[in-house]
Amino acid sequence: MMMQSFLIRTGDWLRDHARLIRLLQWLVVLVYGFLLIVPACLPLPGDSARILNNLTLFAQFVFWGIWWPFVLLSMVLFGRLWCGVLCPEGAMSEWAARRGLGRAIPRWMRWGGWPFVAFAMTTVYGQMVSVYQYPRAVLLVLGGSTVAAVAVGFVYTRGKRAWCRHLCPVNGVFALLSKLSPLHYRVDEIAWKTSSAAVIPIRSVDCAPLMPLRHMKGNSGCHMCGRCSGHREAISLASRPWGEEVVVQAAKDSGGWQSALILYGLLGIAIGAFHWTGSDVFVAVKLWLADWLANHSILWPLDDGAPWWLLTHYPEVNDSFSWLDGAVLIGYILGAALLMGTVLGLLLAASVRLAGPWRPQRFHHLAQSLIPLAGCGVFLGLSALTVTLLKVEGVALWWVMPLRVGLLAGATLWSLNLGWRIVGGWQGRRVVAMPPLILALAWVDASWWLMWWA
Ligand code: SF4
Structure with a gap:
């Protein structure tokens, strides 16, 4: 019981501190941009270079030694909290979408095979250019993905994350891992209906990955940003048994591309x-x-x-x-x-x-x-x-x-x-x-x- 109320308050806290989260996102963008661009302009490290005295090795350690493995781990622990609160690419794509052309998401982008194809192509290409070893390759692969995210954000949707939902190379992997998480935003169907009947003003929710809030059952597409916490007094951050979504929900929504x-x-x-x-x-x-x-x-x-x-x-x-x-x-x-x-x-x-x-x-x-x-x-x-x-x-x-x-x-x-x-x-x-x-x-x-x- 105490745990549930702590989680509800955590979700509400995320909702009420959107400005702070945005500030945090831009801080991550700055650090990410610095570690992406500056090492690519420096000579390759010599034999005596170490993580603490060479920026290229430091960036390599941060990107591949800490960032990627622990972002994957965070998916299993907290769902896609990384995507909603810290991811620099998602933040920039959403920022561009607020200022862009606002076009509708085209049919080709909705193709269900993108999570597999984008992951496969990025992984193989990363090996071809030795992305784990060389900063220019990192700039090309990660930076290229970021530029694409901003461009897609600028052209499609008004303030949403079309890139994250459909094209991000790790979207599919994050969607799978987050199914294991013991945290999710639970929708109370009865409370939702009751709030529809009540004559109270209901604010709209700016859900960046375009989740169907009322019928949201799983964690796969949710970025855990908390913006919908308390919506119609029906949505709240809650716990569930580890892997429950895989056993119950995946019976219906698993498919060939997954x-x-x-x-x-x-x-x-x-x-x-x-x-x-x-x-x-x-x-x-x-x-x-x-x-x-x-x-x-x-x-x-x-x-x-x-x-x-x-x-x-x-x-x-x-x-x-x-x-x-x-x-x-x-x-x-x-x-x-x-x-x-x-x-x-x-x-x-x-x-x-x-x-x-x-x-x-x-x-x-x-x-x-x-x-x-x-x-x-x-x-x-x-x-x-x-x-x-x-x-x-x-x-x-x-x-x-x-x-x-x-x-x-x-x-x-x-x-x-x-x-x-x-x-x-x-x-x-x-x-x-x-x-x-x-x-x-x-x-x-x-x-x-x-x-x-x-
Ligand atoms: S459903 Fe949308 S608004 Fe709610 S937490 Fe998930 S991403 Fe955020």
Whole structure:
């Protein structure tokens, strides 16, 4: 009871301090802009550079070592609070939309495949230009996304966040992870109806991601900004059991593009992107192809003169990709995605069929049970860079491996629990359906074992 009233007051506080939040957003915009632009204008760090004495390394640590992993974690803990309160891109897009052309959102932008396609393209392109290593690549990828967000905001809608709702490359990932959160804005249908009958003035709510307030059931699109808190005395910040949305709401609103993002995106493309730098297969295929090309006197693919905005090109630090490197890199990531996603899809399909009659919606629902393990993998993959940077700083890291094992084990059990509860709702053969799901979880864990231990 005390917890609920604390949450209601927190939601109201966010609503009543919109100016303070806007100030905070512009502060984040300033820091983000500084760390994005200034390192790209400086020479690359030398061997003796450290996080605390070199701005480029500091920015690299902030962006990839802290910002991304912990923004992902915040989605699971607080829903998309980051989007509504701190995200510089969302804030700038909304600001531009208040001053722009105010056009209606076009049909092409509403296409349901954008969350998957935008995530896949950004992830692969980020690897092609080595976005984790070089500040010019960061400026290109993150800065390009910010410019696009502002341009979309300027052209479409009046003061809303069309970019965040439809095109942001991480919108789909955030939408999935926030389903796990124990916090959401709950809509009380009865209170809403009662307030309609009462003759009281009702202020309108400026919901930037355009949520259908009255019928809002899940957390996926809500930015947790609090602007609707107390609306018609029917909406309030509230707690719910962890993962409840995945078990209950996702039975209806899960679909093919979300499954593609989980199976081929987070558990496929992302894993391929984290794996390739340490992969023996990648090296073997590249050497074999290089040999074959040389033997056939086809030498242009071995040339490493591609521009830096297409493929990594930093001859001053002996790091330049040839056309062959780029092709094998893309092939490796897409091949890994195809392998991971297809094996997982087949195992999930087997679970669905063993539980009872085949229904595509059941397949999509069960795919959502993998969200904890998929999210944990991306967190671990990104935090690998944090670990590498801390190692150079001489920080003791004996605790990292046990922590990784603990997180993977916890996420695996959470996914298994969600799968058990989802299949339980089908009134089918629950126990028989579990072995393929367990194999699917083991398949994902094996890919991390390959990366960390094998
Ligand atoms: S529904 Fe809209 S207004 Fe309400 S908290 Fe979510 S994003 Fe903000």
